[in-house]
Amino acid sequence: MSESTARSAALVLAALAVACGKPVDPSGKEDATFTKASMAGAPAPSGEDRPLSAELAVEPVSMLVTFNRLKTADKLQEALNKKPGQFSHIDLDKDTNPDPLTVADRATKDGHAFEIRVRPATGEFVVATMLFDPEWSYLGHYDGVMGGAASTTARPLPVAPQPGAPPVAPPVVATPPAVVPSAAPTQVAAPVAPAPGAPAIAEAPAPAPGVAGAVQAAPAAGAQPVTPTKP
Incomplete structure (x- = not known):
């Protein structure tokens, strides 16, 4: 930004600081959660309860x-993360690296609003909501959601889902298939060797073909016994 542009910006912001009042709450009083545009350079608050916007160059x-x-959320987000x-x-998330920023449009009847968010590895949180008049002159910001609670470093406000947005399904965790142990192969028992000095057991001889065990066939009824002839 050139020196002349910076000087013009300072004059515009100084004029806004005098001319523009704070937005009012439902009771008609000035909204204490709104910080008016100013070039006074007030010291940034410290401590765990300091606004999260204190870490942002608003x-x-x-x-x-x-x-x-940069009057669209996409263009502003790209510039902030360049x-x-x-x-x-x-x-x-305390990883010693600045967390990436995201920007979302917010509806307002008095001009334009950008919600500045931060997206660490632990989720997405609101930092500040910046307000602009219909001609895109800066009015000021909320230290959190517009017209709501402040977002602090100790208690950052999570981004609320938009009305009508589909619910986010939890991630599906794949279950590994069950491992069925295979049946152990059947082992044939090895023959047991006889103990030393034990008597050997003779195996029974196999029956002769055509003979059922050791039983001889009886002659048929009425048949005469055959006498063997002498030579």
Whole structure:
């Protein structure tokens, strides 16, 4: 950004800081959760309860939208992640690397709104909601959801699902197939050798072919016995 552009941005933001009041809550009072656009450079809060937006360069991000004409969520998100750590130092998963940022449009009747989010490995959380007037001049931001609670480093606000959005199904974990142990092969028992000195057991001779055991066939009824002739 050139010096003349930066000077113009400072003048615009300073004018907005004087002319623009805070949004009001339902009771008609100024919304205390809204931070008005300012170039005063107030010191960033510290401690675990500090807003998550304290780790985000909100004013430079607003200049990207107003002066670089990054007026869509996709274009702004691409610019914020081009150089990690340039606009944000948020590191919720404590891996020493700045977490990537995401941007979503938010409906507002008074102009435009971008919800800046952070996406560490543990999920997606709201950082801030930035408001712009109909001509894309920056008005200020909420330290969390628009008109809602603040998101702090100790208690970051998770991104709520949009109305009508289909529920996210839990991941399906594949169950490994059960392993059925195969049947052990049948082993034939080896013949047992006789003990030394034991008497040998003779095996019974096999019967002769055509003879049923040791029984001789009887002659038929009425038949005369055959006398063997002498030679």
